[in-house]
Amino acid sequence: MKHETLRSLHGLLALALAALLGLYVLSGWMIIHRVGGGTPAETSVVVRAGAIGDQSEDPGRVREAALAAARDAGLGGARFESAKFAGGAWHVKLGRVARSAEVTLTPGAAEARVALRDAALGEGLKRLHRVNAKGASGARLAWAVGVDALAIALLVFALTGVLLFRALKRDRRLGWALLGASTLYTLGGIAWQALGR
Amino acid sequence: MRRWLLDLHLYLGLICLPYVVLFGVSSLLLNHGLQRETTSEWSAQLAPLGDSEPSAQAAAALRALDLRGGVLAHTLKRGDSGELAFRAIRPGRSYQVAVAANGAVRVVERDSGVLGVVRDLHGASDTQGAVWNLGWALYTELATAVLLFSIVSGALLVLPRPSGRALALGSGVLGIVVVGALAAGIW
Numbered sequence: 292m293k294h295e296t297l298r299s300l301h302g303l304l305a306l307a308l309a310a311l312l313g314l315y316v317l318s319g320w321m322i323i324h325r326v327g328g329g330t331p332a333e334t335s336v337v338v339r340a341g342a343i344g345d346q347s348e349d350p351g352r353v354r355e356a357a358l359a360a361a362r363d364a365g366l367g368g369a370r371f372e373s374a375k376f377a378g379g380a381w382h383v384k385l386g387r388v389a390r391s392a393e394v395t396l397t398p399g400a401a402e403a404r405v406a407l408r409d410a411a412l413g414e415g416l417k418r419l420h421r422v423n424a425k426g427a428s429g430a431r432l433a434w435a436v437g438v439d440a441l442a443i444a445l446l447v448f449a450l451t452g453v454l455l456f457r458a459l460k461r462d463r464r465l466g467w468a469l470l471g472a473s474t475l476y477t478l479g480g481i482a483w484q485a486l487g488r
Numbered sequence: 489m490r491r492w493l494l495d496l497h498l499y500l501g502l503i504c505l506p507y508v509v510l511f512g513v514s515s516l517l518l519n520h521g522l523q524r525e526t527t528s529e530w531s532a533q534l535a536p537l538g539d540s541e542p543s544a545q546a547a548a549a550l551r552a553l554d555l556r557g558g559v560l561a562h563t564l565k566r567g568d569s570g571e572l573a574f575r576a577i578r579p580g581r582s583y584q585v586a587v588a589a590n591g592a593v594r595v596v597e598r599d600s601g602v603l604g605v606v607r608d609l610h611g612a613s614d615t616q617g618a619v620w621n622l623g624w625a626l627y628t629e630l631a632t633a634v635l636l637f638s639i640v641s642g643a644l645l646v647l648p649r650p651s652g653r654a655l656a657l658g659s660g661v662l663g664i665v666v667v668g669a670l671a672a673g674i675w
Contacts, residue, residue: 302646307659309639310667316635323611323628368673388674419671425521430673437670438519445512449505456498470502476627477506480620484579484605488555488597 294458301451308444311437318420327413333406338363340403343396346376356403357383357394364405366392368429388422389415490645497641500634507631514610517603525600534591542566546574549587553595556618557583579612580605 305312321327340360343353354371361369369385369392376382381396389410396403410418424435456466517523534552537545546559549572557576565573570589575582581604584596600607612624646656 299652302642303652303656303659305639305642306646306656307663309643309660310664312635313639314667314671316632319611320632388671390675415675419675422674423519423521430670434670434674435519437667438515442512442515442519445508445515449509449512452498452501452505456502459494459498466499466502469499470505473503473627474506476623477510480624481510481602481605481609483620484581484609485602488553488581 294455297451297454297458301448301455304444304447308441311441312444314416315420315441318416321413322417322420327411327417329411329414331408331410331414333408335404335406336364337402337404339401340396342401343381343398345379345398348381348398350374353381353383353396356396357381357385360394360396360403360405361385361392364392364407366390366405366407370431388418490648493641494645497638497645501638504627504631504634507627508635510606510609511631514607517607518610523600523604523607525598525604528597528599530595530597532593532595534587534593536591537570537572537587537589542572542574545572545587546576546585549585549593550576550583553585553593555583555595557581579608 338360341356343356353374357374358369358371361367366385366387369387369390372384372386372391374381374383379397381394381398383394383396385392385394389412391408391410393406393408394403395406422431422434422438424432424439427435453470457463460466532553534549540548542564543559543561546564550557550559555576557578560575560577563573563575567573572587573585575584577583580600580602582598584598586594609624611628612621643656643660647653
């Protein structure tokens with residue numbers, strides 16, 4: 292591959308993914324150093340809801356009623372997390388990345404109580420870091436595809452970076468020494484962790 | 489200035505290259521929940537448990553069993569009859585250990601192999617006393633800083649060139665818009 296083509300691939304791919312990479316580096320650093328928590332802001336609203344039965348009710352119907360109530364309360368596109376019948380009411384947990392809701396549906400009642408929680412920005416960024424492709428659909432799936440693209444791009448950066456170094460430097464001894472030492476350290480560590488009890 | 493920036497970009501990049509490759513692979517594993525695990529169960533006999541602190545006893549039991557790993561403090565449980573239970577982990581491996589008061593030990597060992605190690609090294613910052621682990625924590629800090637530096641220095645190296653500047657700027661702006669829209673969509 293020509294030097295110019297390599298440089299364009301390396302540079303343009305990096306710039307296109309710089310925002311995503313920067314976001315992951317920042318949120319990863321926050322996760323490792325346990326910073327950026329904060330107390331979630333809570334609000335509670337009452338919305339109209341379809342009549343729901345007691346614990347013998349179809350779980351699918353409970354889920355649909357809770358999702359509709361959350362949508363009316365301003366939490367569209369939430370994912371179902373869990374549902375339990377306790378204290379004479381259904382308690383359904385739904386969530387997006389930074390916004391979550393607990394919907395309380397009382398059997399026979401025409402209204403549902405929706406407790407909304409908004410995570411602080413730092414906590415939201417850390418949750419965004421952990422979004423994955425498992426069971427994802429819609430915008431979550433698109434995000435997961437972006438993460439795959441970034442992961443593959445990291446491998447491409449590594450390969451094109453080495454090829455560009457080879458093309459740009461006549462005296463490559465320092466570069467090979469640095470790359471050799473870091474590779475030896477990483478592979479040695481992986482082997483040490485994988486082998487033995 | 490440009491030469492100095494390019495050299496720093498190249499050499500720091502080469503130092504962190506294995507880390508970046510590991511991150512690429514582990515990100516794919518984590519994103520898709522790819523995991524293969526084998527479980528084995530075995531027994532051993534140690535000296536009877538004494539009266540020392542549970543955390544000290546757990547660490548001593550790991551040493552006596554010749555196992556490497558960090559004890560998860562929140563999993564430490566002392567039973568009514570003096571038995572001790574805890575979980576210990578290290579990249580790619582975990583141990584559920586139950587030690588009876590008379591020193592009889594039962595271990596459930598989960599091994600996720602080389603891919604499990606690669607996955608668990610993604611952001612691992614627990615040094616667990618071992619020199620290599622401390623080095624990995626420092627390497628993580630260095631790679632984090634180098635990745636951020638590479639984004640900025642890469643842009644500074646590419647953007648001043650008249651040829652392809654519009655394309656480079658367009659790529660960066662498009663990336664910001666797409667990431668912003670997707671993040672807003674799931675936020």
